[in-house]
């Protein structure tokens with residue numbers, strides 16, 4: 220029998236029992252849609268959290284937090300310059316910045332205004348390669364030039380303004396551009412036990428650029444970014460110990476971050492990157508998705524009982540016709556195939572409807588649930604955060620279809636086999 | 652064409668442990684040549700249908716052999732039996748055995764579909780045959796919209812559509828009135844003449860048997876050649 224004729228054949232059969240076939244398809248649709256919608260929540264939450272991590276981090280940044288040594292672990296500041304240089308030469312590494320902070324209390328001042336600050340010393344050349352972002356101005360070219368944090372201007376207050384701010388009033392800070400201005404950076408060593416008083420020293424710098432806004436909106440950046448050559452100057456002048464250092468490795472693209480992270484780990488470095496965080500999350504979410512798919516499959520199995528019943532009834536009803544087909548010379552294989560195709564068709568139609576319905580439910584819930592949640596909390600949805608409740612990637616559609624159609628065919632298996640075993644003589648005896 | 656040799660068959664009746672053997676065929680031997688019409692007569696319960704079922708391969712005999720077109724049918728596997736039937740036999744049943752969901756046309760088309768013939772060729776063939784058996788007017792009707800005689804014509808057309816050389820008929824006129832019966836018998840006779848088809852007709856009716864070239868009588872499990880007619 221040609222395939223087209225087989226399709227015609229089962230279509231005719233399904234038409235003859237419209238109501239029964241339709242209710243069975245409905246059950247299959249509900250089972251499969253339940254599976255997809257349930258699992259889509261796992262996929263949706265995974266996406267929400269992944270997006271959140273990617274949005275709030277410089278994704279190509281890998282932090283080196285130290286290295287395991289022979290006896291004791293090395294802090295970033297103890298890692299020899301040669302090794303840092305080696306990191307710079309790794310494939311896909313665009314820059315490695317070593318940032319140090321002098322171990323001293325820091326303030327900046329311009330005219331009457333002053334603000335608390337911190338000094339970040341780094342190679343400006345490497346910072347530029349790493350993609351250090353400026354909101355205004357340009358990177359320093361000379362040793363006495365600096366970049367300042369995005370919030371510096373608004374935090375530079377006069378004494379009167381500081382008082383106002385303490386009373387909860389709005390203050391605007393420095394108005395106008397700080398670029399080209401000379402500011403004073405005042406460093407005061409922290410007091411040790413027994414010190415009466417520590418001496419403040421100050422240096423003057425020209426501002427050439429303003430860093431871009433930090434990605435996390437709760438962060439206030441009032442740093443001073445200066446060339447690393449100042450480290451020894453500060454330490455000698457103030458008698459400081461080397462301060463806190465961190466090493467940041469920058470990859471060219473997100474997809475290379477994992478490779479670099481692993482290579483550094485193999486060399487004994489303690490590293491931290493977005494892929495590390497995402498990796499841990501992926502394990503958790505994949506387990507969650509598998510669990511949800513498993514629970515959803517139970518619904519599909521329940522629907523399969525309906526398919527089994529429908530097909531068993533179909534075989535019983537058509538015993539005489541099957542007998543005639545066999546008598547005429549139809550192969551038992553053909554009979555089995557026709558019935559398997561019929562149950563597969565029920566599964567297929569059910570799955571197709573389920574996929575369409577699931578997309579509808581998914582879109583609806585992504586629109587509706589955040590509104591309900593936010594209004595019940597009495598809050599507006601944060602601007603750069605979209606809550607994705609449910610996503611249906613094509614992989615989920617493939618998995619759900621395979622489960623649903625597979626289960627339909629398995630439940631049609633026994634009825635189909637029963638059909639092939641029908642005895643011709645008994646079947647022909649049946650009344651019409 | 653058909654050689655039946657020493658065919659034996661019995662049925663078991665009753666519960667296990669307390670079964671009774673009912674011998675139905677006790678050594679039936681029969682030869683049918685190409686283009687012949689052979690009628691097998693016999694009382695109800697004499698085993699006529701059983702003989703036909705074995706001949707058709709619907710069941711296997713206990714002993715004896717059936718050769719059709721030089722092929723020993725008992726040795727074939729189930730799937731081979733099916734192909735063999737499709738190629739060699741056409742069937743006419745007492746109660747027509749048409750598919751209720753298919754039109755007259757589609758019922759006749761069914762064996763060709765099973766054979767896998769393409770649509771265009773199939774439609775032409777069915778159209779021609781329907782004209783030959785006088786059904787072109789009702790080709791689109793469903794079985795429940797046809798008279799008994801028309802239904803039997805459809806089933807005859809279905810038996811002939813594959814050009815199978817042998818037609819097996821079990822009480823082909825059993826459900827028809829005597830007028831229609833004559834019509835069907837004439838059709839069988841003319842198809843036999845025109846197409847050289849071999850017919851094995853099973854009946855309990857002397858008048859039906861009269862179309863046959865040879866008649867046999869199944870009696871007490873044995874087949875006797877019987878030209879002579881019993882006095883009624």
Ligand SMILES: Nc1ncnc2c1ncn2[C@@H]1O[C@H](COP(=O)(O)OP(=O)(O)OP(=O)(O)O)[C@@H](O)[C@H]1O
Pocket residue numbers: 662663664675693694695696697698699700701702855
């Ligand atoms: N499946 C079966 N199990 C047990 N006995 C059977 C079976 N089929 C037929 N028989 C018996 O075999 C005998 C012959 O049956 P068969 O159907 O061949 O008769 P028949 O000659 O065709 O009769 P009729 O003219 O009424 O159709 C009968 O006595 C019947 O009871």
Ligand SMILES: [Mg+2]
Pocket residue numbers: 699700701821
């Ligand atoms: Mg009979």
